[in-house]
Amino acid sequence: MSADAVTRRAVLKSLTMGAVAGSVMRVIPLEAADHAHHMIEAEKQSAGAYAPKFFDAGDYKTLQALCETIIPADADSGGAVEAGAPEFIDLLTSENEEYQKTLGGGVKWLDGNCHVRYGKPYLECGQAQQKEILDLIAFRRNAEADESLTSAVEFFTLLRNMTADGFFTSKIGIKYLGYKGNTFLTHFDGCPAVEGV
Amino acid sequence: MLQIGPAKKIYDVCIVGSGAGGGTAAKVLTEGGLSVVMLEAGRRLDPDKDFKEHMWPYQLPHRGVGVGGRQRGIGDEFMAPNGFWEIEGEPYTIAPGSGFRWFRSRIEGGRTNHWGRIALRFGPADFRAHSTDGMGDDWPISYEELAPYYDKVESYIGVFGSKENVPNSPDGIFQPPPRPRCTETLVKKACDQLHITCIPSRMAILTRALNGRDACHYCAQCGRGCRSASNFSSSQVMIPPAAATGRLTMIANAMAREIVVGKDGRAEGVSYVEKTSKTEQRVNAKAVVVAASACETARLLLNSKSASFPNGIANGSGVVGRYLTDSVGSDLVGHFLQLEKMPAHNHDGVGGMHLYMPWWRFGKKNEFLRGYHIEFGGGRNMPGVGEFDYVCETQEGYGAALKQKCRSVYGACIGFSGRGEMIPNENCFCELDPEVKDKWGIPVLRFHWKWGENELKMADDMQQTFRQIIEAAGGTVLVGARRHSKPSGDVQQQSNSISTGGAIIHELGTVRMGNDAKTSALNSHCQAHEVKNLFVADAAPFVTNPDKNPTLTIMALAWRTSEYLLDQAKKMGV
Numbered sequence: 001m002s003a004d005a006v007t008r009r010a011v012l013k014s015l016t017m018g019a020v021a022g023s024v025m026r027v028i029p030l031e032a033a034d035h036a037h038h039m040i041e042a043e044k045q046s047a048g049a050y051a052p053k054f055f056d057a058g059d060y061k062t063l064q065a066l067c068e069t070i071i072p073a074d075a076d077s078g079g080a081v082e083a084g085a086p087e088f089i090d091l092l093t094s095e096n097e098e099y100q101k102t103l104g105g106g107v108k109w110l111d112g113n114c115h116v117r118y119g120k121p122y123l124e125c126g127q128a129q130q131k132e133i134l135d136l137i138a139f140r141r142n143a144e145a146d147e148s149l150t151s152a153v154e155f156f157t158l159l160r161n162m163t164a165d166g167f168f169t170s171k172i173g174i175k176y177l178g179y180k181g182n183t184f185l186t187h188f189d190g191c192p193a194v195e196g197v
Numbered sequence: 198m199l200q201i202g203p204a205k206k207i208y209d210v211c212i213v214g215s216g217a218g219g220g221t222a223a224k225v226l227t228e229g230g231l232s233v234v235m236l237e238a239g240r241r242l243d244p245d246k247d248f249k250e251h252m253w254p255y256q257l258p259h260r261g262v263g264v265g266g267r268q269r270g271i272g273d274e275f276m277a278p279n280g281f282w283e284i285e286g287e288p289y290t291i292a293p294g295s296g297f298r299w300f301r302s303r304i305e306g307g308r309t310n311h312w313g314r315i316a317l318r319f320g321p322a323d324f325r326a327h328s329t330d331g332m333g334d335d336w337p338i339s340y341e342e343l344a345p346y347y348d349k350v351e352s353y354i355g356v357f358g359s360k361e362n363v364p365n366s367p368d369g370i371f372q373p374p375p376r377p378r379c380t381e382t383l384v385k386k387a388c389d390q391l392h393i394t395c396i397p398s399r400m401a402i403l404t405r406a407l408n409g410r411d412a413c414h415y416c417a418q419c420g421r422g423c424r425s426a427s428n429f430s431s432s433q434v435m436i437p438p439a440a441a442t443g444r445l446t447m448i449a450n451a452m453a454r455e456i457v458v459g460k461d462g463r464a465e466g467v468s469y470v471e472k473t474s475k476t477e478q479r480v481n482a483k484a485v486v487v488a489a490s491a492c493e494t495a496r497l498l499l500n501s502k503s504a505s506f507p508n509g510i511a512n513g514s515g516v517v518g519r520y521l522t523d524s525v526g527s528d529l530v531g532h533f534l535q536l537e538k539m540p541a542h543n544h545d546g547v548g549g550m551h552l553y554m555p556w557w558r559f560g561k562k563n564e565f566l567r568g569y570h571i572e573f574g575g576g577r578n579m580p581g582v583g584e585f586d587y588v589c590e591t592q593e594g595y596g597a598a599l600k601q602k603c604r605s606v607y608g609a610c611i612g613f614s615g616r617g618e619m620i621p622n623e624n625c626f627c628e629l630d631p632e633v634k635d636k637w638g639i640p641v642l643r644f645h646w647k648w649g650e651n652e653l654k655m656a657d658d659m660q661q662t663f664r665q666i667i668e669a670a671g672g673t674v675l676v677g678a679r680r681h682s683k684p685s686g687d688v689q690q691q692s693n694s695i696s697t698g699g700a701i702i703h704e705l706g707t708v709r710m711g712n713d714a715k716t717s718a719l720n721s722h723c724q725a726h727e728v729k730n731l732f733v734a735d736a737a738p739f740v741t742n743p744d745k746n747p748t749l750t751i752m753a754l755a756w757r758t759s760e761y762l763l764d765q766a767k768k769m770g771v
Contacts, residue, residue: 069595069596070595070596070599071595071599071600072596072597074597074600084255087258088258088259091258091259092259092262092265095264095265095266096265096266096267099265099266134595138593138594138595139593139594157589157590160589160593160599161583161585161586161589162266164584164585164586164588164589164599164603165260165262165582165583165584165585166260168580168585168603169254169260169261169581169582169584170255171253171255173580174253174254174255174579174580176604177577177580177603177604177607177608178541178604178607179541179577179578179579179580179607180542180543180544180577181416181417181543181545181577181578181579182253182416182418182545182579183414183415183416183545184414184415184416185415185416185543185545186414187415188375188376188415188543188545188546188547189376189543190375190376190377190382191376191377191378191379191381191382191542192379192539192540192542194379194540
């Protein structure tokens with residue numbers, strides 16, 4: 001894919017061209033490019049599974065499940081987990097106290113509430129039970145009717161935004177949207193002719 | 198002061214600041230044969246290390262929003278180093294009841310590293326504001342006097358546009374404009390219906406190679422900085438030719454403290470804090486050109502107190518810090534169902550708009566004085582964090598429906614921004630805070646701000662116009678939606694419709710020029726009335742703040758000032 005070629009070139013440029021000054025665009029030798037690309041890939045693989053920075057192992061699993069429920073895989077693309085949304089959310093949360101309160105507290109609330117309602121944590125609940133509790137906290141109008149849900153709704157609102165952020169800024173999310181740019185063009189064609197637009 | 202270095206070399210000129218004005222002055226003065234020392238409060242720029250051009254959001258762990266997700270909009274991780282709304286240890290204060298935001302740079306090239314590249318000439322009436330409608334003041338120079346310098350700047354930096362003969366929005370020396378995007382074609386049709394002028398924008402981005410710089414490759418990422426320098430920045434286009442003369446000495450990380458005055462009342466040099474060693478230093482020069490950005494320039498003059506100038510250098514008139522203006526800003530977003538039907542295609546183009554609306558009611562009787570232009574953008578841009586906040590908030594829920602809704606709305610929104618002229622008023626100014634100092638011990642600025650009635654009316658008119666355009670184009674107004682794709686998208690809505698003072702980052706007018714030394718600090722050559730070897734070369738000298746972004750005029754005026762300085766150099770003993 002041409003998009004991948006550009007990506008690789010961009011990464012390489014930032015890696016290998018630090019020492020060169022000036023403003024004229026230069027071309028990197030292809031071998032150097034490939035070499036650096038393989039270095040990056042190797043580093044990625046050796047890093048292994050993501051170790052959460054903020055959430056404990058159990059809560060992180062719950063976070064992953066919630067992310068995937070918010071943006072699921074479908075026929076057109078993978079879902080939020082494949083897109084790396086949980087890693088992104090965990091990283092930002094580990095650095096932001098507000099997020100820690102809202103998201104950390106939210107996951108605890110969810111498990112606690114599931115215990116009260118169904119006698120088990122969220123991940124052990126059946127599909128219908130999970131849907132029931134999420135339908136309660138996924139809409140502002142429920143908090144307007146029942147104030148005790150306010151912080152749970154705030155939790156889900158933030159998690160939904162961040163899951164969408166994590167998914168739609170990922171490689172698969174961008175492909176899903178059909179963004180076609182970030183390339184080098186010699187001329188710009190403007191708007192393609194389409195009836196009705 | 199801790200220590201003053203021994204007086205060593207005496208340069209011909211010391212320039213404070215390396216942005217649009219300082220960079221232009223450095224080029225013209227060094228090429229004219231003078232030796233120049235430039236003080237820049239930030240570090241040197243290295244495009245190859247500093248620019249994140251062509252990176253995808255997923256190549257950064259924080260996806261662009263930085264540690265804790267706190268870097269949004271103009272300060273996100275992808276942007277070229279440009280500046281900050283807040284600088285640690287360098288506060289500014291706001292007088293009670295005022296609202297103001299101050300965006301400051303601490304980097305070689307200043308705010309030109311990220312600016313929107315909108316390059317509009319002021320028009321003849323903009324220099325004759327008082328003569329035209331009785332408000333404010335006239336400039337001491339006319340459009341015709343500045344026009345040759347607009348020619349020089351445009352020819353050198355490269356600006357695309359088209360000859361249109363729009364009243365009071367003069368045409369320039371243009372490269373061909375890029376073709377419109379789908380969003381722009383749609384809006385232009387609506388504007389044609391409404392008799393709103395909608396023409397190719399005028400931007401400092403190359404569509405043809407120029408002076409060794411490649412033409413644009415249409416990645417839409419100008420704000421990230423451009424390694425091929427296909428867009429204009431002082432750091433890549435003004436500083437290199439100045440450096441190539443061998444007559445430019447750049448001192449980075451040098452925070453100017455004050456302009457040093459000799460017994461004869463002339464400027465002798467500039468004292469500064471060398472930030473990395475935290476030592477007090479000084480450079481000596483036969484002339485000083487201040488181009489630190491309008492408010493920093495005012496601050497430096499006010500802080501340069503001496504027996505000759507107890508109120509600050511060149512401030513016998515008391516006008517330094519006064520006449521502060523910013524552009525009137527207002528935003529509105531529309532959603533367009535017909536854009537949802539567009540097949541996926543490359544929508545990038547240049548980094549910014551291909552079409553815009555210049556003020557189209559010039560000379561007509563309006564509800565307010567002066568005018569505004571309209572910028573707009575949107576469509577199938579590279580997705581970023583926050584892209585779907587609005588969809589999430591309105592759609593709610595979760596699952597496949599939410600995912601599909603995001604995809605269908607993607608690319609179907611267009612945001613509109615008005616940029617209008619503010620008339621200076623006595624409630625808007627900056628002064629030295631009597632108590633607060635920054636971490637270098639330099640007194641900081643305190644801002645006073647209140648929009649006038651004319652500005653409030655203008656912002657309301659912008660909102661009405663945006664609504665008309667959105668509806669005429671078959672769209673729906675999205676209440677509460679924020680724009681994500683604009684270079685100056687950090688607008689905070691203070692009242693119903695108007696931006697916070699300073700938020701548009703067109704603050705200027707604080708060291709204004711004029712023919713009367715009692716009501717202005719600088720003469721018609723941007724030379725201090727009271728200090729003949731002191732010049733100002735940023736937007737501080739501007740007498741009005743028309744609806745045309747200031748950067749092109751900063752450069753034209755700095756070029757003119759620098760040529761005058763060259764001409765006077767012999768007389769002044771430079």
